[in-house]
Amino acid sequence: MTHDELMNEARDAVIFTLPLFETARMRAATAPRRHGALGEAGDTPGSTMRWVNHMTHTQRLLGPEDRHVVSPNNDTLYNTTWLDLSRGPVLIEVPDMGERYWTLGFLDMWTNPFAYAGRRTTGNRAQRLFVHGPHWQGQRPDATVPIAVPGDDAWIIGRILVEDDAADMARVRGLQADHAILRADGSGQRAAHVFDTSLDGRVTAAPGAELYRRVVLAVLARNAAPAADADALASALSFLRPQSPEHHEAFAEALAEVHAQLRGAVQASDVGGGWSVPVLVRESFGQDYLTRARVARNLIGALGMEEAMYVMGEVDESGQALDGHHAYELRFGPGEAPQVDAFWSLTMYRRSDCMLVDNAIGRCSVGDRTRGLRYEADGSLCVRIQATDPGPAHNWLPAPAEPFYLALRLYQPREAHLQMRFAYPPLRRVD
Structure with missing residues (x-):
């Protein structure tokens, strides 16, 4: 096996097993x-x-x-x-x-x-x-x-x-x-x-290979992989229990690389206007190991789409990554608000750490329950998304002066969303 082939298999092993480590880390952090x-x-x-x-x-x-x-x-x-x-x-x-x-x-x-x-x-x-x-x-x-x-x-x-x-x-x-x-x-x-729990869940950086192996093997012993994952599991075990120094070194390198890529990668739009739907799971990710790993790294704890859909804004309508050095506008026209049986909200996060953003007005999200929003005469709702206050004439969702992303959460979404027929308004840069 060539070095490149070995590295590809090592990356696949990390992607396959990463949810086990991230869930164990969350248990240590939140139990x-x-x-x-x-x-x-x-x-x-x-x-x-x-x-x-x-x-x-x-x-x-x-x-x-x-x-x-x-x-x-x-x-x-x-x-x-x-x-x-x-x-x-x-x-x-x-x-x-x-x-x-x-x-x-x-x-x-x-x-x-x-x-x-x-x-x-x-x-x-x-x-x-x-x-x-x-x-x-x-x-x-x-x-x-x-x-x-x-x-x-x-x-x-x-x-x-x-x-x-x-x-x-x-x-x-x-x-x-x-x-x-x-x-x-x-x-x-x-x-x-x-x-x-056997680890310190407060540490969110990429773990060392020995800690990762120990935690994943312990979780795996109590939570078997589905039978359909037998081939992926067999390959992963060759790195979790490395048979050679080359396997050990490849896995350590792949571990750091995959963690960085999953956290830093910008997901291009797939439903138009700058929006993407990274989680289309109902009860199981099946063999979509890459999506499962990306969700575990960035959106761990996401519910299935019938309970809640997560529509992510990581780029604007032209495909450029969202950044608080620019200003953006999101306009829901008359009758064009999200269609839900519970509620919806739009929440701001820093790209660097996937956390909520401190700001002068203490507003981390806007939605159909937000008090004091201004609606236009025709019933449109326009939200200005930027780092500086746009003034009282605008509904402001504060952004950090750095790269950021948005999560449009839809609780109990209706069929237009579930069947991917809903037209999401574009994330439009206005500066």
Whole structure:
């Protein structure tokens, strides 16, 4: 095998396995160190022990100061749960959610969004979810919603829509407090226990090859690849357990290279006007390993498109990368706003780190729920996207004075979006 052939196989191995590492990193970064009733998971500040089978909640909308999750939304409060089902099933209790939008999105360690509970799928009335792994056998409790997890581990990302005011925040916090994760053995006891995540999730740079191999192999042992991935897995294992110094060196080089390329690459428009739809997954990425890896690196935690679509703006209508040294305009004409059954929002991110942008007016996003927006006489909504204040006559989404990208989120999108028939207005440079 030539060096070029070896490098190509090493890159493929990284692309195939990268979701396992990124999900494990997210578990280490976001699984709680402390349980309110049971105390600390570890006995030292640097411990990698975390609580699993325990739901945690954000108590405010995320902002520029929050740096654990790439491309977070600025619309909902999050619930986060890391499941370990190797000890048996769990019951998740959800209170009556009224008429509010909410969802619990279940992702496997390969980042496939394989199941949901929520407004769209299981409704808003009080419910109990029976969640089990691949090795469980038995009788499911009556009046429960079954959710089968393909591996021993899973990530639940919950979203609850909230108004940015104290009264609604208080209502949602009350709903959060009424969620519970219990053992499924009828004891009524908490399912929470301590789990060793084995790495420091705060480090977001490309990992070293030895750390990457160790983490990926540990996750893989508990979360098997689908049978259809047998060839890709066999090739990847030759680098995860390198058979020669050449394999070791090629993998280390490919690891740094792929991480940089996935983070820095600008995705060209594929739906017109500067917009692209990088995530067209419903329940599984299948064999589209490159898209899966890019999403894991830049949009980890993305839901399937029937629950939420992510329409990304990385270039303007002429194909030039968006940059805060220029000014742009986005105009939704009369009747041309996104078509959704829940809500939509347009959020700003820095290209360099995929984080929300601090700005003078504290606005990270605009959408159909944003207060104080100005509509034109014919009903058009025009948004000015730039680093400097365009003045009170404009709706301003502040940009950083550097490269940036936009995420147009569509929660419960309608058929025009799902069938790729919607005409997205162009991202037009105006300076």
